[in-house]
């Protein structure tokens with residue numbers, strides 16, 4: 001049955017957030033999305049050119065779940081695990097699947113030379129910078145089927161929701177599927193968005209990068225149909241201002257939303273990691289023959305530095321500062337041999353770049369002091385990467401919050417402690433993220449799960465958010 005507009009005046013007004021409080025008074029059983037779509041569309045949905053709008057305004061969660069399940073079958077490991085590595089045969093098939101769905105949604109599909117995929121819905125002022133949304137579909141070995149996927153398939157469904165409603169965007173809307181958010185194959189995380197954001201260092205590095213089978217990045221990309229011309233890679237760069245906004249829908253990958261029974265996380269900042277590689281060299285020797293006063297033990301230097309990392313992180317007195325020694329290797333690694341070399345890799349993260357860099361400086365000072373005290377050589381202290389954290393844009397935070405309120409969904413402001421393509425999109429566009437709960441916070445393993453209800457809520461909030469942003 002066709003609903004009549006209860007707030008016909010709103011359809012005549014330019015859409016703005018101040019409208020939200022007035023239109024939250026809904027009757028029981030009424031789907032607030034439907035009302036909003038009517039409002040967004042600028043005219044009643046029973047206009048003759050939207051004959052089927054009423055029946056199709058809500059999220060088609062059954063199709064969306066089916067797509068999530070189907071996409072998970074493009075995997076190199078058996079279900080329920082998912083393994084989808086950049087430019088593998090399964091990755092190429094999955095990409096085809098995404099492009100097909102974009103086409104079915106009526107989007108104009110294009111790809112750049114490393115395989116970032118874009119599906120565009122032209123607005124009625126197509127010369128304006130577009131509003132974009134998206135995520136990734138690559139999956140680390142033996143992981144799950146929701147990480148990233150929800151933000152790509154969910155974005156296409158958000159477009160479908162808006163199209164079915166009769167909504168016409170002023171700015172174009174663009175769905176992006178980023179190439180290789182996971183560092184699995186070439187050791188570079190957020191490869192697609194990092195290059196899109198104009199990393200010249202990455203462009204150079206990619207020309208020399210090989211995987212663990214000694215296959216070069218360029219050969220792998222070519223085998224998947226990309227990077228046809230080597231110089232192509234800089235064509236991936238996008239200028240600042242190419243998008244007026246970027247929003248990413250993602251599972252939380254942590255337990256907070258589920259534990260607190262909250263539907264939507266509104267991300268205010270993304271913590272960024274810095275990775276440090278450290279190597280000590282000592283004398284080594286026989287575990288029995290070399291007496292304690294004569295030792296220069298590279299292993300103990302590493303152990304001492306690992307404890308110093310913890311100490312310096314805690315000294316920041318901020319809960320947002322974290323540090324981890326995830327790799328600690330000793331050479332030669334025999335029980336009866338004093339370690340002659342040690343190798344550590346340290347990950348430290350914060351949402352405050354100065355505070356994080358201060359911790360890194362203290363770690364360096366400790367490494368120098370430990371080396372001197374123990375008579376070992378600090379042969380390497382190298383920053384592997386040092387990405388700046390990103391803050392979400394105020395207007396996008398407001399848009400996500402207002403959409404959640406309008407849909408009567410509990411929401412909370414939160415920090416993303418994992419990082420995402422959004423971290424790099426923030427370099428070229430105002431950025432924001434929407435989190436939905438996931439079972440026990442599990443991610444990167446087959447048990448990863450998000451309920452249909454939570455996914456549908458996330459898609460609705462995303463649809464309202466990009467619709468709102470496309471009107472600015």
Ligand SMILES: [Zn+2]
Pocket residue numbers: 136147148181250420
């Ligand atoms: Zn992800």
